Amino acid sequence: MTFLSRHRIILPVVSLAVLLAATFYMQPRAMSYFGLNLLFNLAVPIALATIAQMMIIMVNDIDLSLGAFVSLAACVTATFLNDTPMIGLLILLALILSYAVLGALIHALELPAIVVTLGMSFVWSGLALFILSSPGGASPGWLRTLMTVKPPFAPMAVVAAVIIAGVTHLLIIRSGLGTVLRGVGGNARSVERAGWPVIRLKALAYGLAGLFGVLAGMALVGLTTSADANIALRYTLLSIAGVILGGGEFTGGKVSPVGAVIGALTLTLAASFLSFMRLSPDWQIGAQGAILILVLTARLIFSRKGAEA
Amino acid sequence: MSALSRPWIWSWLAAAAAFALTLVLTSGRGGGELAYAALSFGAFAAIVGLGQMLVITLGPGNVDLSIPATMTLAATLALKAMSSDPGTAWLGLITALAVGVGTGLANYALIFLLRLPPIIATLAASLVYQSVAIWSNRGLRIKPPEGLADFATGRFLGLPNVAWVGLVLAIVVWVVLERSVWGRWLLATGQNLRVARLAGVPVELVRATTYVSVAVFASLAGYLLASFSGGAALNMGAEYLLMSIAVVVIGGSSIAGGNSNVPGVWGAALFMFLVVSMLNSYGAGAGVRNVLTGAMIIAIVIAASTRRTRA
Numbered sequence A: 001m002t003f004l005s006r007h008r009i010i011l012p013v014v015s016l017a018v019l020l021a022a023t024f025y026m027q028p029r030a031m032s033y034f035g036l037n038l039l040f041n042l043a044v045p046i047a048l049a050t051i052a053q054m055m056i057i058m059v060n061d062i063d064l065s066l067g068a069f070v071s072l073a074a075c076v077t078a079t080f081l082n083d084t085p086m087i088g089l090l091i092l093l094a095l096i097l098s099y100a101v102l103g104a105l106i107h108a109l110e111l112p113a114i115v116v117t118l119g120m121s122f123v124w125s126g127l128a129l130f131i132l133s134s135p136g137g138a139s140p141g142w143l144r145t146l147m148t149v150k151p152p153f154a155p156m157a158v159v160a161a162v163i164i165a166g167v168t169h170l171l172i173i174r175s176g177l178g179t180v181l182r183g184v185g186g187n188a189r190s191v192e193r194a195g196w197p198v199i200r201l202k203a204l205a206y207g208l209a210g211l212f213g214v215l216a217g218m219a220l221v222g223l224t225t226s227a228d229a230n231i232a233l234r235y236t237l238l239s240i241a242g243v244i245l246g247g248g249e250f251t252g253g254k255v256s257p258v259g260a261v262i263g264a265l266t267l268t269l270a271a272s273f274l275s276f277m278r279l280s281p282d283w284q285i286g287a288q289g290a291i292l293i294l295v296l297t298a299r300l301i302f303s304r305k306g307a308e309a
Numbered sequence B: 001m002s003a004l005s006r007p008w009i010w011s012w013l014a015a016a017a018a019f020a021l022t023l024v025l026t027s028g029r030g031g032g033e034l035a036y037a038a039l040s041f042g043a044f045a046a047i048v049g050l051g052q053m054l055v056i057t058l059g060p061g062n063v064d065l066s067i068p069a070t071m072t073l074a075a076t077l078a079l080k081a082m083s084s085d086p087g088t089a090w091l092g093l094i095t096a097l098a099v100g101v102g103t104g105l106a107n108y109a110l111i112f113l114l115r116l117p118p119i120i121a122t123l124a125a126s127l128v129y130q131s132v133a134i135w136s137n138r139g140l141r142i143k144p145p146e147g148l149a150d151f152a153t154g155r156f157l158g159l160p161n162v163a164w165v166g167l168v169l170a171i172v173v174w175v176v177l178e179r180s181v182w183g184r185w186l187l188a189t190g191q192n193l194r195v196a197r198l199a200g201v202p203v204e205l206v207r208a209t210t211y212v213s214v215a216v217f218a219s220l221a222g223y224l225l226a227s228f229s230g231g232a233a234l235n236m237g238a239e240y241l242l243m244s245i246a247v248v249v250i251g252g253s254s255i256a257g258g259n260s261n262v263p264g265v266w267g268a269a270l271f272m273f274l275v276v277s278m279l280n281s282y283g284a285g286a287g288v289r290n291v292l293t294g295a296m297i298i299a300i301v302i303a304a305s306t307r308r309t310r311a
Helices: A010-026 A033-039 A043-058 A066-078 A085-108 A113-131 A141-147 A156-174 A176-193 A198-224 A235-245 A257-276 A281-308 B009-025 B031-057 B067-082 B089-113 B118-137 B146-153 B161-179 B181-191 B193-198 B203-228 B240-250 B262-281 B286-310
Strands: none
Touching (some): A033 A156, A033 A257, A043 A156, A043 A176, A043 A235, A043 A257, A066 A085, A066 A113, A085 A198, A281 B118, B009 B240, B009 B262, B031 B067, B031 B161, B031 B181, B031 B262, B067 B203, B089 B118, B146 B203, B161 B262, B181 B203, B193 B203, B240 B262, B262 B286
């Protein structure tokens, strides 16, 4: 066990710091309250979606429907939650509950999560189209205020990222229940033998994913003030990349909430960094892919060195 | 082994049911046209599905998310190489297949050299391919050469030419899987990588050739699709990401790998087209159509899994 392999969080932190330093070097004016706010503006919903994906990856599954689900939550927020708050709240609760039921179903029938969530992505995007067939809706006033609040010292996006990371760290890493949940990913059978109802734990993990997915949709509407049925489709892949960038692994319940939030921030920053570089828009998507490959290469080099030492 | 216990029968039954339900509405009219359209559009889904099936057969965690980007890139570069000149169809085909070999090798290099999970490797690589496609497609709208467009939209013995291509490929894949050493190696690797390696199967070679095959299949599908629809578009591959995975699973291949099912892929590809046209003809809107498609995918997976536990 070397220093780096014991502290998996170091590489994500270093990647973010390097990228941030490069951004400030390119554009010194970004080094301000207002600049940081612009850089990380869209990070809050991405961070929440990444945490949601992490809950699923934690129990060894993968969610291909998250982008569609966040879009649906955004559509509900921009319509029902704005017009008739009580009904909107009930619908959002029902969505979270349906995620929990999905988790229980996947466990009870031993279904492949990748396929069930694939099917659910059609269902969620269908429902979103049903609610909002053309872009529109409006953000509830309180949500808009919350997302554009200007706290002292640090911009809203940074404060929110710290809060999200802190709360989920306490929940997943520090609490007893979180440890058992990670145990389901590590070895579900031994958790079951130890007397825990695995089906309820899986439902809980999926329910938490649903909760954070709904929060991501709400945060997104608070920022954009309107919604459409395809607003967050790219979050599916972004959230998976964020979890892996943050030091998480696809199997074994090895996840890190703080790392996931940092991974989401890194991905958001990569997009801003590339526009500062005045890179032709043609290459921006490709450069994001290249940054992703670069960070993972760095991880490989360090973990190899760790293995040799 | 009765017919009902074969995993591929379900996708064909579902496709037949969707076909019949559409014809009920039109009281039997237009059956030939519907079947012809299903074969044309299903062929593209079947070709990418066959490739995805090979990768999924490699075992848990193996999936190619770069199929849409590879399709777009191959189609764009092929059309550029042909620049609508007559008689260049082969040049375009070779360009497209070369793109496929290139992206396949690049994907595998990332997976092997960087030890990345295939999901992340193909996802990151697909962003790069997409950029190359955007860059080379800038403001261009090249039509395929006339002869090639006629071939892609034409028919032979009453069946669409693209369906013939898909059928020949399916037979080749089936023979290779069932009869060749490589096919046996692939199944062995998917069932248990460690055991296969200890038994002397060159697993890395198998993985490399599989990732190249899926990219070649995707590039061929992109080339045909662009010729079929009169040009390449940047989003032409988008719907084939979920489609390729869906047809594999509905077709009865095991998502856990080591078990593939060629006829099922074709049945599922037809089903995916027929179910949409059935819902369309019943006047369902886009929302209802999506919800029902998703519900049917899940229902088929549940049906397949309960059948498996009883067996």
